[in-house]
Amino acid sequence: MNALGEKTFASQETESDAPSKETTGDSAANTKGLFWKILTVIRFEMRRTRTDARLATWMIMVLFPAGLLAIYRLKAQADPDFEPPNEQALGLVLYGLIPQVVCLLGLLLWVAPVLQAELEGRTWIYLSVRPGGKFATLIGKYLNGVAWTASAALLGLTIGMLVGQLQVSQPLRLWCVMALLVVISCLAYGAVYSVIGALFHRRAMVVSVAYILIFEVVVSNLPALINRFTVQHHLINLLYRWMDWKVDKNNPLELVIGSQPAWQHVVALVAYTLFMLTAASLILRRRQYVTSDEH
Amino acid sequence: MIELTNVTKLYGTVIGVNDVTLTLKPGAHGLLGPNGAGKTTFLNLITGQLKPTLGTIRMFGGNPWNNADMFRRIGVSPGDEAMYSNVSGLEWVRFLVELQGFTRQDAERRAVWALEKLDMTAAMQRPISSYSRGMRQRTKLAQAIAHEPELLILDEPFNGLDPVGRHVVTELLRDWTRRGGSLLVASHILHEVEAISPSFLLICGGRLLASGTADEVNALLADVPNRIRIICNRPRELARRLLDEDVVEAIEFDGAEQVTVATRHPLAIYNYLPQWAAEDGVTIRELHSTDESLQNLFDSLLRVHRGG
Numbered sequence: 001m002n003a004l005g006e007k008t009f010a011s012q013e014t015e016s017d018a019p020s021k022e023t024t025g026d027s028a029a030n031t032k033g034l035f036w037k038i039l040t041v042i043r044f045e046m047r048r049t050r051t052d053a054r055l056a057t058w059m060i061m062v063l064f065p066a067g068l069l070a071i072y073r074l075k076a077q078a079d080p081d082f083e084p085p086n087e088q089a090l091g092l093v094l095y096g097l098i099p100q101v102v103c104l105l106g107l108l109l110w111v112a113p114v115l116q117a118e119l120e121g122r123t124w125i126y127l128s129v130r131p132g133g134k135f136a137t138l139i140g141k142y143l144n145g146v147a148w149t150a151s152a153a154l155l156g157l158t159i160g161m162l163v164g165q166l167q168v169s170q171p172l173r174l175w176c177v178m179a180l181l182v183v184i185s186c187l188a189y190g191a192v193y194s195v196i197g198a199l200f201h202r203r204a205m206v207v208s209v210a211y212i213l214i215f216e217v218v219v220s221n222l223p224a225l226i227n228r229f230t231v232q233h234h235l236i237n238l239l240y241r242w243m244d245w246k247v248d249k250n251n252p253l254e255l256v257i258g259s260q261p262a263w264q265h266v267v268a269l270v271a272y273t274l275f276m277l278t279a280a281s282l283i284l285r286r287r288q289y290v291t292s293d294e295h
Numbered sequence: 296m297i298e299l300t301n302v303t304k305l306y307g308t309v310i311g312v313n314d315v316t317l318t319l320k321p322g323a324h325g326l327l328g329p330n331g332a333g334k335t336t337f338l339n340l341i342t343g344q345l346k347p348t349l350g351t352i353r354m355f356g357g358n359p360w361n362n363a364d365m366f367r368r369i370g371v372s373p374g375d376e377a378m379y380s381n382v383s384g385l386e387w388v389r390f391l392v393e394l395q396g397f398t399r400q401d402a403e404r405r406a407v408w409a410l411e412k413l414d415m416t417a418a419m420q421r422p423i424s425s426y427s428r429g430m431r432q433r434t435k436l437a438q439a440i441a442h443e444p445e446l447l448i449l450d451e452p453f454n455g456l457d458p459v460g461r462h463v464v465t466e467l468l469r470d471w472t473r474r475g476g477s478l479l480v481a482s483h484i485l486h487e488v489e490a491i492s493p494s495f496l497l498i499c500g501g502r503l504l505a506s507g508t509a510d511e512v513n514a515l516l517a518d519v520p521n522r523i524r525i526i527c528n529r530p531r532e533l534a535r536r537l538l539d540e541d542v543v544e545a546i547e548f549d550g551a552e553q554v555t556v557a558t559r560h561p562l563a564i565y566n567y568l569p570q571w572a573a574e575d576g577v578t579i580r581e582l583h584s585t586d587e588s589l590q591n592l593f594d595s596l597l598r599v600h601r602g603g
Contacts (some may be wrong), residue, residue: 051381129342
């Protein structure tokens with residue numbers, strides 16, 4: 001045991017507990033790997049980001065889809081001539097509300113600006129001078145943002161389906177598919193935002209919104225090969241595959257819903273996510289982030 | 296321990312560090328320079344936060360950029376006071392020690408130990424947002440020492456500390472070096488560094504102007520003209536004495552009671568003054584060495600460095 005362990009913690013002789021140069025710490029304990037460091041970051045971030053403001057935002061995320069579905073239900077009950085939309089249309093609304101809007105907004109708030117916050121808060125240096133600190137911070141904060149967003153989306157989905165009482169033939173199946181899409185959506189979009197955050201740390205949220213509008217809204221709906229490089233293309237295809245829905249003739253989605261099996265879309269999204277996280281990690285490793293005014 | 300060879304760091308067209316070459320062996324070193332001198336850039340370069348535009352840096356024999364082995368061997372306390380506000384000092388230090396690679400239990404013990412060394416035990420459970428500037432400074436130092444690095448790199452570690460805090464930190468750092476730990480302290484205040492480090496690096500305008508012990512730096516300054524402003528009742532008699540002894544380069548009178556002299560021999564003048572005052576009945580009311588400020592000292596060195 002080193003001087004610190006023997007004297008400070010064992011015999012409490014604080015006057016003679018200065019660093020020992022013979023050892024580098026608590027022996028083998030100082031070998032915690034990256035995985036544990038990532039867990040450390042997640043745990044710390046969960047604690048640190050549990051603020052009133054964030055809880056309020058989280059609650060809005062939960063209640064937003066539930067509120068809209070409640071309005072839908074009230075309208076259905078109040079209007080005797082109300083004709084409920086078909087199952088596919090209801091599913092698409094739910095998909096648009098939760099795996100898309102809620103997840104994208106949550107991640108925009110909680111993943112895109114994490115590096116920007118560290119740099120502007122001038123706390124980045126404390127993390128970046130630790131062995132593996134940059135990578136652990138990137139992944140830990142990414143997973144923390146994903147956890148916050150996914151939890152809000154899943155709770156919102158559950159409450160929304162209960163409140164909305166959607167007239168679908170397989171509500172449990174729809175919930176399970178949506179829940180899976182929420183998780184995949186959070187992981188994939190979070191990875192994209194991580195890259196954007198690492199590349200454009202001063203305008204991460206603005207660039208993220210631009211990316212969403214250009215790629216995930218416009219490009220993903222183009223009937224061309226390029227739409228396969230968007231998350232949205234794979235998510236909507238998964239929704240159709242997992243729900244066993246067929247696309248009607250004259251439905252605009254006919255052009256973007258392909259015939260590939262679901263596993264291909266899952267593999268594409270997993271690969272996409274890993275690629276994006278690797279890219280974000282490499283950018284962090286290579287770029288110089290100045291946190292001080294002094295030149 | 297630290298080797299820089301012709302290191303230059305440019306921020307666009309602005310020079311942060313200008314062609315610095317030096318070798319620092321293990322021990323305590325002070326990096327002195329006025330605000331904006333390039334100290335923080337220098338520290339960012341050796342801690343692997345920045346890459347040099349030109350030249351090479353070796354820390355413990357390796358390139359500091361993304362060097363996990365080096366990160367295990369250094370403890371860094373930056374000059375900025377920013378910290379997370381809604382966690383306690385203990386939580387924050389423990390988290391950073393865990394990131395260093397220690398288990399949660401070891402990290403907890405080390406964090407408690409380090410905070411105790413900095414007199415922060417009573418406040419360590421409180422949120423950082425409630426800390427004074429001095430408490431933040433001490434918490435920053437605690438996270439730097441908690442993993443027992445070989446080399447402590449501290450940027451303005453005395454900023455915001457009250458006299459008691461200064462004493463605590465000074466004693467801690469003295470003890471640190473006495474026990475074999477290495478130290479590099481950046482500061483713009485000479486006496487702060489003098490108290491803990493026998494070796495100085497003087498940096499200004501991104502250039503390394505001088506290095507060595509306090510005596511060596513003083514010797515270097517011996518030939519640099521100093522300006523001394525004296526307020527007394529008989530400035531002209533005093534000026535005549537100064538000219539007789541041939542210890543001044545120039546004399547300026549300002550009003551009836553003030554004389555300013557430029558000299559390369561300030562110590563000689565300080566020695567003569569009491570004798571002249573007694574012999575000529577001169578009453579000296581104020582004596583200012585206008586080059587006392589570190590900024591002027593560095594201006595003088597910069598002129599020497601440029602051959603002026």
